[in-house]
Amino acid sequence: MKNSNKTGLRSLLAIFICGLFLASCDGSNPDKEYGVFLGMERDDVLKLKDYATVVVDADYLSKDDVVALHNNGNAVVVSYLNIGSIEDFRDPDGKFGDIILGDYEDWPEEHWVDVSTKKWQDHVISKAKELTAKGIDGFFLDNADVYSQYKTAEIYDGLVHIIKKLDDLDKPLMINGGDIFVTKALADGFKKMIAGVNQETVFTSIDFDTKTFSAQETETKDYYQKYLQSCKAAGLQVFILEYGSDAELKKKSAAYCKKNGFHCTFSASLELEKE
Template sequence: MQLIKIFLYILPSILTSSSLQSNIKKSTVLVCYGKVKPESIKGYSYVILESLNYSSKEIKIIKSQNSKVFAYISLGEVNIHAPHYKMLKKHTLGKNQNWDSYYLNLKSNKTQETLLSIVDETLSKGFDGLFLDNIDNFTIFGPQKEQKKDLINVLKKIKEIYPKKEFIQNAGLDLIPETASYINAIVVESVASGYIFKDKSYNLRNNSEFNNQLIRLNSIRESTKIPIILIEYADSKKLFNQIIERIEPSKFDYFIGNIDLQSIPKFKE
């Protein structure tokens, strides 16, 4: 389960551009599911947002200040606070106790129709594309591994309907051979860093884990020509700089932020 999804439906916090700290290098990617003033989102290669927090007018402003702007959508689960939860409650396959969400049944026509309707509504706001979460649920060790073909079918439908839009796959690297035709970038979380929920601590991954994952990602980038985006977590300037030192040689685009994902990141001394 990816760290990203838990924070989508928390009450957004409203912040200004003062959250940016001029004495620390800015990430090339912004992932933010809280409500932020559109004018404060500037200069990113990729911006990933919760669409419910923004109007079409606001998305237009954000697009004018950044390269590409994407909206979050989960193709694998539905949170109990999501607007479409009631519509899909009877089309789920059990609960993810860790994240208070339910696994979607993609074999259900109702589920597919609802997801496509959400895609239509979201993209009508003017987003450049979608950030597709929970793709790892459909890998061989995932809770929805039996629905892999159904996931691929949904991706194919979305791409056919919106051939000019772009789509970012979050995790699920084992599926890349089958999803590559429908995506434009791949996100991988916590390659250089980690977060332990039990004691709420940020840390660096050990060198062996980091290097092995980097080798795999470089191989995927080379074979598919699909851009790789890293999402890392830090709470201090020291850890931020340690992560930068690790990942900058890779030339991947990256986001380094706080675990709550509710604001433009800031870091303590």
């Protein structure tokens, strides 16, 4: 009976969330369809209004703040959750130093962690429960790419374990990046636990040295589009996050997303701190 109730609840929740996602594509305000503001200051986050789906870092918000976001007309409030790496500012005491696997390229203050350890798994689930208590609607799971960096059975199984535990919280899970992991997870039959994916830089490319943006290379763009089509075929919601302010790239990205029923947003900065 317990499993039946759980399945029913998840199904209803999925229908509810998908309905909101679909409503965001009605064309009434495409600029408010989807927004990602992970680097935005709290005071500015609380000014966000009328987004169909908005991604924020609720680690820095209170329960009342999340209520305020909903009251501002933001239909689905999704929180960032790092499942594969640790930033120095989130670990000031260095308690995860013993499970660091290596440094994160282009992000000098971030490090890949051993997701197979109970220590890390317990940390992620504990943080997820804190965020759930604040009233968020879903999770934006970052850095499943740890599997592409350290492609072992232990790392893969560690990520699967984390996602299974997160699935128990009955919140839709959106995986940011992690194409290698997601592809294997879908092949292994875990698609019911993943509500959607977010892919960065399908049409745009980032130069981390100059912090400038340009058009993505054709080979990479084609790879990502093929990957996203496989996610769509598996029944996942697809989101795209692009960077820069190139009008032509915005037009191409918007047309691609509209044609495929995807959701797209552009950020003028790498820090994702501006609306």
